[in-house]
Amino acid sequence: MREAPRARSVLSRLDRAVFAQVAKRTWPAAEPVLPRLSRSANRGVLWFGIAAGMWALGGARGRRAAMRGAASLALASLTVNTLAKGAVGRQRPVLDRVPLPRRLPRQPLTTSFPSGHAASAAAFTAGVALESRGMGAALVPVAASVAFSRVYTGVHYPSDVLAGMALGAGAAFAVRGLVPTRDLVPVPARPRAKVPALPDGDGxxxxxxxxxxxxxxxxxxxxxxxxxxxxxxxxxxxxxxxxxxxxxxxxxxxxxxxxxxxxxxxxxxxxxxxxxxxxxxxxxxxxxxxxxxxxxxxxxxxxxxxxxxxxxxxxHAVRADVGRVRPRGRGAGREPVYFVNTFSLGVYPELVRLREHWSPRIGGPAATLLGAARVLRTATPLEAEVNGRPRSMWFLFAGNGVYRSVGLAPLRRHDVADGLLDVRIAQAGRLARPRLLATAAGGLARTRLYAAARTTGLSVANLPAGTHMAYDGEVVPAGPELVIDKLPEALTVYRPLTD
Structure with missing residues (x-):
């Protein structure tokens, strides 16, 4: 029974000894850098700034890595600040031995164990690395510097930092458990296609x-x-x-x-x-x-x-399904249109139209937010018949293949040739405006206000004049009657061999 307190005492003395050695040692190259770096990581500002850059410049993989890193950071911060710090209650180090130029202008008020900055740094970096090893490796020196800066500036003991880093890495793996990375998701047996190999692009x-x-x-x-x-x-x-x-x-x-x-x-x-x-x-x-x-x-x-x-x-190639929208009834002489991602009616086409109108002047993200605010304030439900049944709805969505989602938001597919349309309808009715707000927040997924089905086709009739439809981000007028179906395995497309 006496061994545990004795071990804790030894570790505590070692912890304080290492802290004292760091405090008394001269670090000429670190003095102008580490205190500023430590402050830049307050409230995750440094990491969210890096995530914004990855989102803008890193392509699809960069956006996935940025989202995973940010989600891991959020979970780590929540765990540290609401559970871990209150459970341990360790006092901050005494600053007497820390040179004045190293000290932070504002000292933290929370308890010392574990380090929230170290947890955030490890969580963000590990989350990014789980999506992209290269991007994660590039962030390791930054994360290590932020973690060490907390000892260097005298606000944490080394064990606070090590525990924070362990919690941060654990948060990244917990997020991966909830939302698996691509390498963990079993790829379905897509139908492979026989295609020419063109090593130098001839042809x-x-x-x-x-x-x-x-x-x-x-x-x-x-x-x-x-x-x-x-x-x-x-x-x-x-x-x-x-x-x-x-x-x-x-x-x-x-x-x-x-x-x-x-x-x-x-x-x-x-x-x-x-x-x-x-x-x-x-x-x-x-x-x-x-x-x-x-x-x-x-x-x-x-x-x-x-x-x-x-x-x-x-x-290396596979066959992929193609979604199809065909006009029917009055004025049905138009050619069908195709979609490889999504088709929608209702508020989304209006949002896309507003975004395209404003984005040249204020940029895409700001235009999307402004368009969403306008739609939430002014939109009215769409009245139409879906498969012969009258519906009042905020939107009708049809995905070319089954999408994995967070709430109502479709995120991605793991099979582009499953033969199915992923159909979702957010219904209106009484209290229409609050229902639209709930739809925007993803709060209808388990209520009677939300209908979903996986099918091979559906029909939409009695669309009001002036209705627009969106497919793969393009917005065009819709006719009064539409048939949405699929052309299974109609398209042959090259893709890396992963299964």
Missing amino acids: LVVVVNPSSGAGTHLVDPASQIAALLPKAEVLLCGEGGGSLPDLLETAAAEAARRGGVFGVCGGDGTVNAAVAPALRNRVPMLVLPGGTFNHFAADLGVDSVADGCHALAHG
Whole structure:
């Protein structure tokens, strides 16, 4: 029984001895850096700033890593500040031995064990590393410096820092347990397709839309393609005065004539515009991420231009479903439209329209927030019939494949050829405005106000005049009657071999 107190006493003496050694040692290179770095990490400001940069410049993998890092930090901070500090109640170190220039202008008021800064640093870095080892490795020196700065400035004992780092790493793995990383999710047996392997790109005709994701690329995608696939024919939209649809049609026809591959590099709207030419010419597609979100490319596992070029070089491809929207009834002479991600009616098309209207002046994120505020304030429910049943609804969503979600928000798919439409409806009725607010907060997923089904098709009738529909981020007028269904395994697309 006496061994435990004796061991704690030994560890406490060791802890204080190490703290004293750090305090009395001279660190010329650290003095102008570590106190500032320690302050920059207050309330996670440093880490959220890094996350914003990763989100803006890191592509699909960077956005996933930023979200996972931020979620891990939030869980670690909650655990440390609400449970751990109150449970232990350890006093802060005495600052007498710490040189005055090192001390923080404002001393923390909370208890010492464990270190919240160290927990946040470890949680964010471990969370990022679970999505991207390279990005995580780049953050390790920063996280280690923040953790050490807490001892250097005299606000924590070494054991406080070590315990905080352990809790932070544990929070990152706990988040992974709730939301598994891609490598932990079993990939379903997608139908593989027999396609040509083009190691140097000979036979590839690829259209690059430079306006997709403007300003988000560190390296020009066209230059990357030319370097990785030197014999590919790269066509830039905007050169020669041709429109994007005409250029895509020409490229698909030329790729089919050569018996090669039709490529497209751009955002989801550009990819959507390429689907119809690919189907008409029966040519395999290479989808390269070149936009802001690149949802279809990400769900294929193509996180970068290099990923897609590697799949092309080795001849790895699968078949993917294509969603289809066909007009019916009055004025049904229009051609069907296709979607590889999502289709929607209701408030979302209006949000997209407002975002596209305002984003050139105030930027995409601000335009999205302003558009959401406008929609929440002014939108009215959509009255229509769905599969013959009258409904008053805020939105109807149909995903090309089953989406994993947080609340009502569809996040991503793990199978692009499951043969199903993921249909969701947020219903209105009495107290319509509060219901819309609840929908925006994701609070209807388990109530009668929310309907969901997995099906192969549905019909929508009696749509009011002036109704718009959105598909893969594009917004167009909708006819009075629509049929939404699928073309199973209609599209052949290259993707890295992961199963």
